[in-house]
Amino acid sequence: MIIPFFGHNITINLEVIVMTWIVFVIIIVLGALSSRKRSLLPRPLQALGELIVSLLYGLTEDALGEDYAEKYAPLVCALFMFLLVSNWLGIIPHLEEPTKDLNTTLGLGLMGFVIAHYAGIKSKGFKAYAKEYFQPIFFMMPLNLIGELAKIVSISFRLFGNIMGGSIIILVVSYLTYNLVLPPFLYAFFGLFVGTIQAFVFTMLTVVYISVQVK
């Protein structure tokens, strides 16, 4: 969809937005189901939810320390769940991974970048934060700046490239084998396995970027 905007044309990928909304709905329903009728003896869904939350909380605590973990763990859980469901969405026919679009991953990467630097400025103060760019010598500033910006590129292209690559490979192999045998295994490998790993890597890297800034 193309919208004119002050002389520029803004292109909006409706399909990606719809897929993102589907992911939202799935996560909200999962969250509602697993936190409904909570009891000391958890039912399967509650147990699953508690498992995911406590695992991610532990990981955040390891990297950030107790004080920050309380603040950032909800973000980390939400990010991981969103990426996981997004990467798995492609195994359902007619649905596509929102993470296959560079705009999604770039947006998430930018979000992580802004949060990390906000946390850095807040914990160290602006002066100490700005001083780090002039290490070890003042003229390294442009290169340090590019190095920071390159983190956004690397984190978002990693996720995008993996998911995109997986789906292209599935397409090509399905075409070559006339959809006969291999695709289910490939979906299991690229969709479930690689998707989980990359969701985890993206989440961990966001946490690590925050921890590098605050310490």
Next chain:
Amino acid sequence: MAFEIEIMVKVAAYIGGGLAMGLGAIGAAIGEGYTAAQANAAVSRSPKISADIFKNMLVGQAVAESASIFALVIAILLLFLDVPVPTLLKATALLGAGICMGLGAIGSGVGSGYPGGQACTGIARQPAVTSQLTTNMLIGSAVCQTPAIFAMVVSLMLMFINFGNVPLYPTWAAYLGAGLSMGLAAIGSGYGGGLAAGASCEGIARQPKTATNVTTIMLVGQAVSQTPAIFGLLVSFILMFKSYPESTTLSASMALLSAGICMGFGGIGPGIGNGMAAEGAVRWVARNVENAGDMMRIMLVGQAVSQSTAIYAMVVSLVLIFVV
């Protein structure tokens, strides 16, 4: 004239297919050989569980093979591809696709042999954690394949995307440069990721209790080692999708070609170096898990410094593309 162009496209496709499979066969074979060597050592150490070790070796080798299988798919596609509109531009794109996949499969192939070999040794040392080791090996070598997957994506794009009506000069150099940038940059990252995965299998066998920490730091280390390959991917995307004004001077073409070569070679060293940093961090986290947080921070800072050379290469490539 039209006839000759058709032949040129065929020639490029055949050379590209040959290079894709020929170069692509190097890495996986070395990696699998390493796995088999370590499996032999492991069997001689504890012959009673030779069946388990043998099974693990085969699984590890099967994953290490996948980089070569990607190369095989590209080679077959290139050999039997039917080009609807043969142009000289398509010929260079096909050649670039073959080179990209061939070079891109080397690093991942060698690298993903390491976790397989270390997992075999580890099973001989700690038979109780066999299944944990196999899982960790599978995760590690699957992440090693990422650079090869990137190379395959670039190859397929070069082969199948119709770039429309663009001037032959200097776009031909951009396509060749895109292939070289991605293919060469994937070598270091694939190999470096393998070093980290191998160390994690060794570490888990030594200290099974630390498995969660070791796997986490392995994944982070591998992800950062892949950054040079991602820079290569970025430069090849820019080279493929930017449109260039027509220019028959040789310097314009060479600027694009050397932009690809610069990023490609510039990515090899940082990939391996980052892998070594990750390998060291993973190995020592397994032995001293209390200080895992400190080690992860030092690993990341060290990797960022060793990555700076890849960033210099990327800056020079971008200058070559956009300024010169």
